[in-house]
Amino acid sequence: MKTFSTSIFLIVILLSTSFGAKPAKPLSVIDLELHPGGTYMMTTKASVNGHEGRFIFDTGGGISYISPEFAKAAACEPWGQITGFMLTGQRLDMQRCDGLAFDVDRLHLPMPSLGVFDIGKFMPPKTPKIDGSIGLDAFAGKTVTLSLAGKKLTVESTSSLRERIRNGKELPIRLVREAEGLALSVVAAVRTPKGVAWMELDSGNGGAHVVGKHIAQVIGLDTEKKEPQEGRLSFTDGIAIDGPFRVNPTLTMDGNIGTRFMINYNLTIDLAGGRAWLAPAGGGN
Numbered sequence: 001m002k003t004f005s006t007s008i009f010l011i012v013i014l015l016s017t018s019f020g021a022k023p024a025k026p027l028s029v030i031d032l033e034l035h036p037g038g039t040y041m042m043t044t045k046a047s048v049n050g051h052e053g054r055f056i057f058d059t060g061g062g063i064s065y066i067s068p069e070f071a072k073a074a075a076c077e078p079w080g081q082i083t084g085f086m087l088t089g090q091r092l093d094m095q096r097c098d099g100l101a102f103d104v105d106r107l108h109l110p111m112p113s114l115g116v117f118d119i120g121k122f123m124p125p126k127t128p129k130i131d132g133s134i135g136l137d138a139f140a141g142k143t144v145t146l147s148l149a150g151k152k153l154t155v156e157s158t159s160s161l162r163e164r165i166r167n168g169k170e171l172p173i174r175l176v177r178e179a180e181g182l183a184l185s186v187v188a189a190v191r192t193p194k195g196v197a198w199m200e201l202d203s204g205n206g207g208a209h210v211v212g213k214h215i216a217q218v219i220g221l222d223t224e225k226k227e228p229q230e231g232r233l234s235f236t237d238g239i240a241i242d243g244p245f246r247v248n249p250t251l252t253m254d255g256n257i258g259t260r261f262m263i264n265y266n267l268t269i270d271l272a273g274g275r276a277w278l279a280p281a282g283g284g285n
Helices: 002-019 068-073 158-165 213-219
Strands: 028-031 042-048 051-057 079-085 091-104 107-116 132-134 143-147 152-155 173-176 185-192 195-201 209-212 232-234 240-242 245-248 255-257 265-270 275-280
Touching (some): 158 265, 173 195, 185 232, 213 245
Parallel strands (some): 051 132, 195 255, 209 245
Antiparallel strands (some): 042 051, 143 152, 185 195, 209 255, 232 240
């Protein structure tokens, strides 16, 4: 009888330990805020050289950058040049600051080079000041989860990633490094009747998804229509992407998927291994 009682006691202890286990702790959870300058455009606070500012977080930005005014406050004298191309083909040149770092939450994020660029001139009048943009290049080699619905950017630990992807569906992606390897963005595999298209995942696009004219007809869109049009695509993992879609004749990529889709999912991206997972936003931040 004594042996039986001891066994029951051990089982109770094991069960209580299992059910009471704390969730794995990520490296960092960065709070995001909606900015009035754009639909679902998210910002966060960070500091550079001890000088704090507010920055857009943009998965489609490629290059992180600071404004000329902020560069001066952070004791950087811009020099040289970074050259890239916007998704619609326009060439973009900016100077750079080297050897700086973003400090955000508990993270120190060294940046080989930061662009110097004034985003304010593209904002509507009286828009609150933005000091620059933080892109995926700031998190190169790490794994991040973006929850637009939860307004969080989580930098995963090895253990928190294991928990995160249990409820996720893997999404085939490619990591794209332009501007002599400084830029970092992600394109995902999309089904078409002709084969696989690769479309950028862009948390900075709050309008209609954008599709290149070169594949618009293949996916059932009117190539001559300038206004957004309804339609439906799907990633190769079967998850649907609902419109509206805008056809752009000068797009340098197959397409750009924005916040109209991303608001419904938590997107986890392994920026070292080149893997990604999607989980419904209701499944937690």
